[in-house]
Amino acid sequence: MARIAAVVVAAGSGIRAGGDKPKQFRTIGGETVLRRTLSALLDVAAIDVIQPVIRLEDTSLFKAATEALPPAKFNAPVGGGATRQESVRAGLEALASQAPDxxxxxxxxxxxxxxxxxxxxIAAAEKTGAAIPGLAVTDTIKSVDSHSLVGETLDRSSLRAIQTPQAFAFAPLLEAHRRAHREGRNDFTDDAALAEWVGMQVVVFDGEAGNIKITHPEDFMRAESMQAAQLSDVRTGTGVDVHAFGPGDHVMIGGVKIAHTQALTGHSxxxxxxxxxxxxxxxxxxDGDIGSHFPPSDPQWKGASSDRFFTFAVDRVKARGGMIAHLDLTIVCEAPKIGPHRDAIRATVANLAGIDLSRVAVKATTSEALGFTGRREGIVAYATATVRLPWS
Structure with a gap:
């Protein structure tokens, strides 16, 4: 059975797209562009290994973007070059020892x-050795000279707008990149052009209109609209949890350890x-509640870290092709003070959920010395989650 690899080119600066960071690390629907791309490849069982190529100065951004993605299929990212062609070659060289087909x-x-x-x-490359997705051109295409004068009107029936992923037999493509490097050719705009240069026959298969490339600021607006259209089933859920105080020196709230004169007792x-x-x-x-999936009576959950339960719930959303649009958490207690830890809780929850910090709200209040929270017997939390799912 053929061994399939994927090189993901993420080493550009993305300055044409605007923003305060490279476009691959900006978000669409609360999830980074890179994470969405990697998730799409992870969703294909036939792919055995994924080789990311990044700017090494973006390593921390890469780690944040890929947090909680299954690591088994990932090679460690390698640094890219000054051009896309150099970055692809770096990715191919990193895969050479694994020798994919x-x-x-x-x-x-x-x-x-x-x-x-x-x-x-994948199927096209296994059959032909070199295959690229393309869309038929529907606009009239004209060539123009340096003075913006029309040279000719091209026959659009033979033209295709080319996309990625482009797929190749691994060994010939690696050798083509090595040859181009030896001969100082670094001007190929895609891998198909390089393959054509060494004499490989490249087949075009049907691309997808929705497989857009994020290049300019308006592309993010289009991408957000596409995301919203795909996930039109908007759901809201609420959650309430209570735990009593007991002996201890800290509490865990929102994945953050907070020093206190007591601890919270109970599940996990x-x-x-x-x-x-x-x-x-x-x-x-x-889909039930935390107790139905993680019964308190089951000893395996005694003392367990609650981020396991939270990640489970997040993964249930992803398994249905959805996304978490917003999380709102309110903590009610007299002590400890939540305010100094608010930002840490937001950051932890956002990281675990794989969403942007702007999509997590954390609030805190007291009960004005009323009830069990007022008597400092425990803490109660109220939560609301907004989830977007594909309409079914």
Whole structure:
């Protein structure tokens, strides 16, 4: 059975797209462009290994973008070059010792490639050795000179707009890149052009109109609209959790350890914040509650870190092709003070959920010395989760 690899080119600066960071690390629907692209490739069972290529100065951004993605299929990222061609070669060289049969070359800035498109690319490359996705050109195309005068009107029936992933037999493509490097040729705009240069026959298969490339600021607006259209089933769930105080020197709230004169007792590590959020997410999915999936009576959950439960709930959303649009958490207690830890809790929850910090709200209040929280007997948390799912 053929061994399939994918090189994801994410080493550009993305300055044409605007923003305060490279476009591959900006978000669409609360999820980074790169994470969406990698998730699309991870969704294809036939792909055995993924080789990211990044700017080494973006390593921390890469780690944040790929947090909680399954690591088994990932090679460690390698540094790219000054051009896309150099970056692809770096990725291919990093894969050389693994000797895959077929390699996909995919731009990180194309986050909407479907599973069907990726599988078509693999099948085409296994059959032909070199295959690229293309769209028929529907506009009239004219060549113009340096003075903007029309030279000729081209026959659009023979023209295609080319996309990625482009798929090739691995060994010939690697050798083509090595030859181009030896001969000082670094001007190829895609891998198909380089393959053509060494005499490989390249087949074009059907691309997808939705497989857009994020290049300019308006592309992010289009991508957000596409994301919203795909996930039109908007759900809201609520969660409530209560834990009593007991002996100890800290509490866990929203994945953050907060020093206190007591601890919270109960299920797992008694993280009242994450537990409420888990129930809110599961509620939006109509998928039971934390107790039905992780029974308190089961000894394996005694003292367990609650981020396991939270990640489980997040993964349930992803398994249904959805996304978490917003999380809102309110903590009610007299002590400890939550305010100094608010930003850390938001950051932890956002990181675990794989969403932008702007999509997580954390609030805190007291109960004005009323009730069990007022008597400092415990803490209660209220959570709301907004989830977007494909309409079914």
């Amino acid at each position: 077929v390699v996909l070359i995919h731009d990180a800035a194309r986050p909407f490639a479907s599973r069907a498109l990726i599988e078509r690319a 590590d008694a993280d009242v914040g994450l537990h409420a959020l888990v129930d809110a997410i599961l509620g939006a999915l109509a």
